[in-house]
Amino acid sequence: MALQNVETRFSGEALDGRKGRTALPGADEVADSRFDRRLAKLLYHAAHIFCEKGYEGASMRDLSRAAGMSLAGLYHYFDSKEDLLYLIQKHTFRTIIERLQERLKDAKGAEQRVRVFIENHLEYFLANKEAMKVLTHEDETLKNGRGAEIRAIKREYYKICLDLLEDLRREKGLQFSGRLAVLGLFGMINWIYTWHNPRVDLDAGTMAEEMSNLFLRGVLNPGKTKRKTVKTNA
Amino acid sequence: MALQNVETRFSGEALDGRKGRTALPGADEVADSRFDRRLAKLLYHAAHIFCEKGYEGASMRDLSRAAGMSLAGLYHYFDSKEDLLYLIQKHTFRTIIERLQERLKDAKGAEQRVRVFIENHLEYFLANKEAMKVLTHEDETLKNGRGAEIRAIKREYYKICLDLLEDLRREKGLQFSGRLAVLGLFGMINWIYTWHNPRVDLDAGTMAEEMSNLFLRGVLNPGKTKRKTVKTNA
DNA sequence: TAAAGATTCGAACGAACGTTCGGTAACCTC
DNA sequence: GAGGTTACCGAACGTTCGTTCGAATCTTTA
Numbered sequence A, B: 001m002a003l004q005n006v007e008t009r010f011s012g013e014a015l016d017g018r019k020g021r022t023a024l025p026g027a028d029e030v031a032d033s034r035f036d037r038r039l040a041k042l043l044y045h046a047a048h049i050f051c052e053k054g055y056e057g058a059s060m061r062d063l064s065r066a067a068g069m070s071l072a073g074l075y076h077y078f079d080s081k082e083d084l085l086y087l088i089q090k091h092t093f094r095t096i097i098e099r100l101q102e103r104l105k106d107a108k109g110a111e112q113r114v115r116v117f118i119e120n121h122l123e124y125f126l127a128n129k130e131a132m133k134v135l136t137h138e139d140e141t142l143k144n145g146r147g148a149e150i151r152a153i154k155r156e157y158y159k160i161c162l163d164l165l166e167d168l169r170r171e172k173g174l175q176f177s178g179r180l181a182v183l184g185l186f187g188m189i190n191w192i193y194t195w196h197n198p199r200v201d202l203d204a205g206t207m208a209e210e211m212s213n214l215f216l217r218g219v220l221n222p223g224k225t226k227r228k229t230v231k232t233n234a
Numbered sequence C: 001t002a003a004a005g006a007t008t009c010g011a012a013c014g015a016a017c018g019t020t021c022g023g024t025a026a027c028c029t030c
Numbered sequence D: 001g002a003g004g005t006t007a008c009c010g011a012a013c014g015t016t017c018g019t020t021c022g023a024a025t026c027t028t029t030a
Helices: A034-053 A060-067 A081-104 A110-127 A129-137 A144-172 A178-194 A204-220 B034-053 B060-067 B081-104 B110-127 B129-137 B144-172 B178-194 B204-220
Strands: none
Touching: A034 A060, A034 A081, A034 A129, A081 A110, A081 A129, A081 A144, A110 A129, A110 A144, A110 A178, A110 A204, A129 A178, A144 A178, A144 A204, A178 A204, A178 B178, A178 B204, A204 B178, A204 B204, B034 B060, B034 B081, B034 B129, B081 B110, B081 B129, B081 B144, B110 B129, B110 B144, B110 B178, B110 B204, B129 B178, B144 B178, B144 B204, B178 B204
């Protein structure tokens, strides 16, 4: 059941330095060892289970069942349940940032670059719904070191978006709060996992275009709709 | 520790028919019985704990500790942990809808009515962050009957917003997808619990105004920014 | 003030949890 | 094909979980 593309999802840098393995295999060595491939499949199944039941609600026995491996056998591939969540989040975040930077290389103009950001996010989001839900829904679950590391990557991603929007503001001579714009945009595009239905809703590309239009018009146009708000007693 | 305003938060219809109690107390009877007030405090503490640790991650022993009541004593007030979540979600949703309908009574014009919707949502959201996070973060946790009931209220709230936006579309002669607009808006205003910091961010009223401007400009303005999206290989 | 009901508690239940341990089987290298 | 490493498993550990039960205490009513 769609396991053949797993290796392309969970592979590479997320698996470095695991369980005392050599972090940098020699050039002649196969990049994805047997160990890496098996771990990737486990991460894939774990993402699905965490997505469905939540991190706390999911049990290692659920994963053992889904992966067709004994409970004890799982611990050959990672240290703990918490480590499992960490690996999923780190790999997912790193991959989406990596792809974004690749795409931004040949995007000209501040507006177009914001569009690329939204399109990249939505495309990856809808193609990897489970992992992305785990990334966003469980973003306060990890504590201490692992949590700090994920939060640092999150800030990095936030910063990229903020810079793009401030470039846009500068280029067009606009006035808006960068923080509010970024977080409003993140809300729009991260909330999707709560409602998106592939049988009803548009595909990623079209949805990215629609959301980009909605957001960019809101940011680009002058505030002529501004009005005094209704005050009520507390 | 701020317990004196709890009664106004968790009271009224959420407590009807609990544990065989009379659903409709006589007019001469005090509306909030001793039982109701104690339950309201428990719901208040439970909301805080569910907010902090998540529904699955929180234990009844946590609640017992926070409420200063024995573990067994809790079960005098509700049937189960699941029931607890149900009561919190139902009361929170019902209250926000109730307040909205009150405010919409004297709001004229489609645009103003949308602004009232956003302002009501954000004001209640930021004043009751914990309960609102429990409402949005745990929206797939309840199953079967209780889950279906909450989902029905959610659809009701969604429908109110959709109608407001379609009124706006009609009044201004615009073209946009109502579904995408509603869900984009919900994303913006529900995502707030993940980042809002009262020491850094604006107050509810100002934030509602800013978000209303961002959203309404996006919806109201013609799609002159539309552009072909960049296609990439799969 | 005695009976009746509402409220609270300590103690325990069985089930499920994440993790570990010792051992067995498969695999790779020489 | 022997020896060492990798992969995997059954069984169990200690802990925590939600919930229950019978008794004790408080509150209200007659």
